Amino acid sequence: MNRQRPWDCDMATVFSLDLLANILDRVPDPRDRKSCRLVCRGFLRAEELHRRSLRVLRLEVLPGLLRRYASGLECLDLSVCPALDDRSLSAALAAGVDRLRLRSVSLSRASGVGWRGLMALVDACPRLEAVDLSHCVGVGDREAAALAAAAGLKELRLNKCLGLTDVGLAKVAVGCAGLEMLGIKWCLEISDIGIDLLAKKCQDLKELDISYLKITNRSINSISSLGKLEVLNMVGCSDIDDEGLQSLKHRNNSLRSIDVSRCENVTSSGLTSVIEGSNCLQKLNVGDCFPELAPHFLLKLNCLKDSLTVLKLDGFQVSASSLKIIGLNCKNLAKIGLSKCQSVTDEGISELVASCVHLTTIDLTCCHLLTDKALMAIGDQCKQLRCLRLESCSLITDKGLEYIGTCCSNLEEIDLTDCSITDTAMQNLSRCSKLLVLKLGLCYMISDEGLVHIASNCRKLHELDLYRCVEVTDDGLAAIATGCKLIRKLNLCYCTKITDRGLKHIGHLEDLHDLELRGLCHVTSSGIAKIAIGCRRLSELDLKRCNLVDDEGLFALAQYTENLRQINISYCPVSGMGLCMLLGTLKCLQDVKLVHLSLVPVEWFEIALRASYEKLKKLKLLTGMRKLLSPLLIEKLQLRGCRIRWVDKPPAAC
């Protein structure tokens, strides 16, 4: 390794480190960066110094990476790192212990990490400011106590840490008094007492998520003493009512965003008092609270005239006149959510968009009454539109999408799931060359022709959903694979005309991360092998009910898709050998669904699971397996933080 190649020195003298850093600033694509660092040692060194954030996909590289990037690294994402536990984390941190400057660490879903690992983390990273432990369901008070030692902590996400109680929260509140952001969504053990202490100890809180907690108005009263609070999310707090919201009225108006959706006992009058209290509110989410908007609430929106940009009214009975008032009062609205507001009419939308010309996101999911007239109004007024959701608006036609296609050239995302549109609509939409997300699920009339239109112009497309577009064939996929090279997420479930030939084309999509091939009855193992070889970055794959995919397909996956994290092979005719190969070899595999593998004997199940128990985080098995697998294995899986879902499904339902 010490051999000095002549050009190493040359390159290093030509480009100084800061110059290289400047260049690297302009190279966002990870593949390009990789090419860069493979040029020579000097470039590698520059990349080492320049890199600030790192997302680790495999455990074995973690210590080496930390050693290499320790000097500059600030953000470390270990959320998908498989088999991470206390020991491996401590060992990896010890590798770069003297120099670590980490500010932010994500351990979301790292179910193997407990308080010892966190203590090592806090010890090793004196500058730690943000930690994400969301969805680590095993995390409890002891882990919170370990985190509390990080006195400089500003952001902490503990969503769905089911073991966390008031005691753990108190530990954090006392230990990290400078906390600015805290998420304790779904920490169901937390009560008013804990929230009260939090509000007393962490006066700097700017963002707080207390969704789905069993807390009462008393908590809101405590929270109202937080003078710097800007964002308050309290989704689904059904014990809180208007009286609680009234206590927010008398605080200073630092609040910028509040989410009270699904709070069943909140009514218009409670919201009115919130608006009165905080007249700089920018985001207001009141979805699914109460059925009808009272006039005094609509009039109060006038107080937020200049500030309000996001308004979500999911599930309300919103009349045309209400929408008109909203439009007149909130001219700066950028995003509006009217999902499941079934009474919304064309007239209402026209009134709304006539005033709110800056709208960028319009969610009209399940507004069944809307027709092309609404789309015409949107196309006419909202030139900046970027996201339009029209799922289940069954009355809209190709004609309506023509307005969107021609007028909204900035459109990035459109959801047309379950709309009766044809290939003509695709032709119209293909004018939106910035399109990133296209959802065409259940649009039975879409065929290859439509996909060809899309592929011809929407070259940036990231996500394509063709769920049950039964007319789509291999040719359509060929067009997509040539035209939309950047696709990361592709859903081809139940497009039953697709064969191995189509998958071969898909195999050319190098960026593909997430592929769903559910119920493709003509696809065989050779098609899967093509995918495995071509899409090396694949991390999620759904092969449920692919009746022809057998062991060969799994072998190919085991061999090539190193980063595969999630797989569903339920109902596939695979044998024990294939299963063992898959589970034993793939080091990143964390989420496996293995329902009704009728050809796999229980012993092979046992062996396969024992080979992978360290890394599995989620497992779906038939209820019957519970008695057949050894209790020790199940215990071990659960000890590692793996959640097993036992399902009871009929064997051959199609």
Next chain:
Amino acid sequence: MDSKQIPIFEASSSGGDQARNRNQNHQVNESNSIDICFDARSEQSLIKFSSILDGSSNQSYQTPQFKMNLDPRATLNNLDFLEQKIHQIQDIVRSTLNNEGRISTQSHEFAAQQQLINTDLTSIIIQLISTAGTLLPPVKNVLANGVSSVGQIGSIPDSASNLGPVGTSQQKLDLVSEGTELSEYEEFINGLGDWDDEGIKSMSADDNDVKDSGDGVNGENLPPGSYEVLQLEKEEILAPHTHFCTICGKGFKRDANLRMHMRGHGDKYKSPSALSKPQKEASSEPVLVKRYSCPFVGCKRNREHKNFQPLKTILCVKNHYKRSHCDKSYICRKCNNKKFSVMADLKTHEKHCGRDKWLCSCGTTFSRKDKLFGHIALFQGHTPALPMDEIQGQGTSDQGHNHEVTTKMEDAHDLFSNNAIGVTNVSDFGLAEDEYGFFSMNIDSNFGGIDGFQ
């Protein structure tokens, strides 16, 4: 003065007779209507009655008192009065004993009635003491002052005056038809100087629950000399038993228990008079308030102390002495930590020990979570303690357990991943088909492979 007092004696004696008649018939319910009047009135109104009985009018009898000191006849009259009153009390107690068997059926009514009896007794005893006080110059002023000041608070309610002296006393005796606890009654006499409930409770408490603060007479402010100070010796205080059976020598803590015990020694001990509390021969002497001194010199409860605060009862003395000047020999069997010198304290603690599961990092325990959190909110740096922090020994054992688990998992790891099935390293697979080629070398030179990071 005489002319004023004599009718009263008659009245009270006749009242006593009537009461006896009543008791023979035992129609308690007949007195219900009167009960209500009594119930509505406070103790103070009873005290007013006493002043009526003494003086037949609202006129203050401080002046006669001074005269009495000079007049032997008046003294004699007073002594007569005392005698009468003592009889009256004896009647009440006896009637209580007689009625003991019948109470159980009407326990609800009994409770209400007993309260009234207590107040009745109180009023009679006040009369006793106020008269007795006139006989003894040093005590007189205090007691007489106390009573008269209360008596002067307001005019007598009409209903009360309508009843007249005869009616009142009759009534009293009616009400006394139900049983009172003898000990309580006696304590009343002892602790007459203080009217607060606490005093009564502490005296009647059997389980020595009284804490130090309740021991003394804080706030009572009896002027020095207004009470007699007794001092028990250390041995006396610590003696487990104070009452011994003269026949078999068995010791008892309480005289009542001894009396119960005596029944076993023959029928002669079963008579009501043998079982009832022996009456103090106090009829001829004034009852002097008794207070107690702790034998420990230098203690604030010792009479030598310049800010001497006397103890109220013998029980208080015992508890105080054990708590303050004795070893704490009772150790809690649950926590093996807390020590007590009074058994009852230990029992009280054991009732709650282990239930104080809310522990602060400073070591303070709380039985309720909100109390702990209130404490934490108040102090900087205090946090709730986790179970592990609680006791070090437990913590280490916990770690040991975890270590065991991890080693078990290590073993399992060896078993599963190395032996059971070969976990094939990807790099072992042929590079032939892999168009990217995979170098399982240093990550730095990982040209074609998929990165392990983003």
